[in-house]
Amino acid sequence: ICFVSKYDLFDTAVSKRSYLLTKQISKVQKPDWVIGHNPGALYPTLVFKQKFNCNAGFDVEDYHPGEGRDKKLQKLIFQLMRAVLPKMNYVSFASSLIKEETEKSIKFKNETKLITVNNYFSKNEFTINEDSNVTNEKIKLIWFSQHIDYNRGLENIIPILYKYKDKIELHLYGNLNAHFKDSISEYLDFIKTYIPVESHTLNESLSQFDIGLAIEPRKDMNNNIALSNKLLCYFQSGTYILATETSAQKLFLQQHTQHGISVKDDFNNFDTVLNQVINNIEIIRRERTTRFNISQNYNWEKESEPLLYNWKI
Secondary structure: OOOOHHHHHHHHHHOHHHHHHHHHHHHOOOOOEEEEOOHHHHHHHHHHHHHHOOEEEEEEOOOHHHOOOOHHHHHHHHHHHHHHHHHOOEEEEOOHHHHHHHHHHOOOOOOOEEEEOOOOOOHHHOOOOOOOOOOOOOEEEEEEEEEEOOOOOHHHHHHHHHOOOOOEEEEEEEEEOHHHHHHOHHHHHHEEEEOOOOHHHHHHHHHHOOEEEEOOOOOOHHHHHOOOHHHHHHHHHOOEEEEEOOHHHHHHHHHOHHHEEEEOOOOOOHHHHHHHHHHOHHHHHHOHHHHHHHHOOOOHHHHOHHHHHHHHO
């Protein structure tokens, strides 16, 4: 088998992991399927497919040519995607907009199946809180990520939320950056922070909260068209979603109008929307069970069916 040398160069420039993965080919017995799911695995997936003459798939979890600000790296990743993805048996995408963007610039063969597979969690990880319609408590807002830091949108909304501290409290899960903590020190009396917990533990606890914050700063193209895990977790738990208007989140809430409300990504209407949520909190709490029951139709068990079908071919 002969591979064009420029792809080797592209691949090494994109990720050193590619070289390490490709080196393992001599240690692998012939597989039925090879599946890649990050830029560093693009070229190795093709190498393994051609070496073993087996089926191969690739999961585009993010739109990698639209990540970050490094134009040179973005171009290299795009060139690799254009060379590799059309040779796959199937390509899955973590949002419909990532699929749409990829199809704009890469020509696929009819034999390559293209499927959207949202990153839903197992339905067993979510429960409904029977006390979720309690009206005499402060409104509980939640946001979570691996790190609580700048450039996540929090610095924009915390001063606004603080004005309503008599009515709301903010719960943050993640590793709290020391400098960020200093910058919000005057607001900490209405904020509760927690260390990161395992996803299933967090998912089980979401029914304790009224509002889930899906605050995405639209920092790059990928951030605009990807669906965050947090938004899907809020949705599955029945937690009412307050989301910035990235293209993906706006589309999601248009498709699920009962489940949340959006704000401009420059936050200039955040006060207005927050007041609307506060004034309607009794209805939001009362309708949680309805939202939860609807979301039971969306879970990993159902979302993964197209993958299982492809793998059986």
